[in-house]
Amino acid sequence: MKYNRCGKSGLLLPAISLGLWHNFGAGDDAENKRAMCRRAFDLGIRHFDLANNYGPPPGSAEMSFGEIMRGDFVAHRDELIISSKAGYHMWDGPYGEWGSRKYLLASLDQSLKRLGLAYVDIFYSHRFDPNTPLEETMGALDHAVRSGKALYIGISNYPAKAIKQAAKILKEMGTPCLIHQPRFNMLQREPELEGGFDAALAVGMGTIVFSPLAQGLLTDRYLKGIPPDSRATENGSLKSEAITPKMVERSKRLNALAEKRGQSLAQMSIAWNLQHKAVTSCLIGASRPSQIEDCVKALDHASFSNAELKAIEKELAA
Numbered sequence: 001m002k003y004n005r006c007g008k009s010g011l012l013l014p015a016i017s018l019g020l021w022h023n024f025g026a027g028d029d030a031e032n033k034r035a036m037c038r039r040a041f042d043l044g045i046r047h048f049d050l051a052n053n054y055g056p057p058p059g060s061a062e063m064s065f066g067e068i069m070r071g072d073f074v075a076h077r078d079e080l081i082i083s084s085k086a087g088y089h090m091w092d093g094p095y096g097e098w099g100s101r102k103y104l105l106a107s108l109d110q111s112l113k114r115l116g117l118a119y120v121d122i123f124y125s126h127r128f129d130p131n132t133p134l135e136e137t138m139g140a141l142d143h144a145v146r147s148g149k150a151l152y153i154g155i156s157n158y159p160a161k162a163i164k165q166a167a168k169i170l171k172e173m174g175t176p177c178l179i180h181q182p183r184f185n186m187l188q189r190e191p192e193l194e195g196g197f198d199a200a201l202a203v204g205m206g207t208i209v210f211s212p213l214a215q216g217l218l219t220d221r222y223l224k225g226i227p228p229d230s231r232a233t234e235n236g237s238l239k240s241e242a243i244t245p246k247m248v249e250r251s252k253r254l255n256a257l258a259e260k261r262g263q264s265l266a267q268m269s270i271a272w273n274l275q276h277k278a279v280t281s282c283l284i285g286a287s288r289p290s291q292i293e294d295c296v297k298a299l300d301h302a303s304f305s306n307a308e309l310k311a312i313e314k315e316l317a318a
């Protein structure tokens, strides 16, 4: 594993991190969840990313990871970076979502209980809240650190302007913002196009990109139709309608470019994300240990020639 410095902080993050958004809910196979985390750890993936609402049901991914912590990782706490977040709907009533101090700090306490941890390494505001003063949301994050419940803080899904404002407020409070977590992949490039990457670089924050494989669209998963055990069959965050003939054709052409590089499409996608200078870590998801193994091999060939980058852009524009 390669470890990259996170912005201007002292923290190194693995170039590939594992997220527990999918496949770690209450109904998912316990042995598979455990096997994925253990394989990731052995491959040097020391960062596991969670949020209060990951499941289903919400909260159950944190409980799953808590169980794995107790059973397998308890002796390794100091080798792990564990993150959680609050921002999306978690419980009913006016205090169960968005960015108030009330919600964020109550949610962090609940996350720690589910995880069975005294602290998380990174606690995030999961989304920008246009109706709460940014000072209040950032004040809650600062408090999380000062109370010893988080070592670092981050923001996720923030627009470029709010990234800069958040960094300024937190710097004045004395708790620098470690990291921004936006979505980024070859098909969804908002942080590159709308200034999110530049804003994070300008203020010395790291960036960890989520859904780097576009939930599986940028892998070989759908080249021959929709496999019965794939995310698209769940019709949740990835709709089966997204697997259009045009999308499949483009994936086939990208796959051919990856083959020329001696890589799987997932590996080329990860390498492509990591060559952006703002990107500290690629936050992948997986449904089985072999996918994690495949993704980590991206690091064996992570550089691109100009001709390869141009060929990728040409296929993306087609």
Ligand code: NDP
Residues within 6 Å of the ligand: 018, 019, 020, 021, 022, 049, 050, 126, 156, 157, 181, 209, 210, 211, 212, 213, 214, 215, 216, 217, 219, 220, 221, 229, 230, 231, 232, 266, 267, 283, 284, 285, 286, 287, 288, 290, 291, 292, 294, 295
């Ligand atoms: P990806 O884009 O990496 O998609 C993961 C899916 O791609 C897997 O479930 C699997 O699909 C497929 N896949 C992974 N590796 C391979 C491989 N080597 N070959 C073939 N297929 C592969 O990421 P996610 O969308 O899962 O997001 C990753 C993490 O990002 C989340 O767990 C979460 O931590 C974070 N996140 C944060 C958000 C935020 O708002 N901050 C929002 C969304 C995610 P299949 O299941 O079909 O096998």
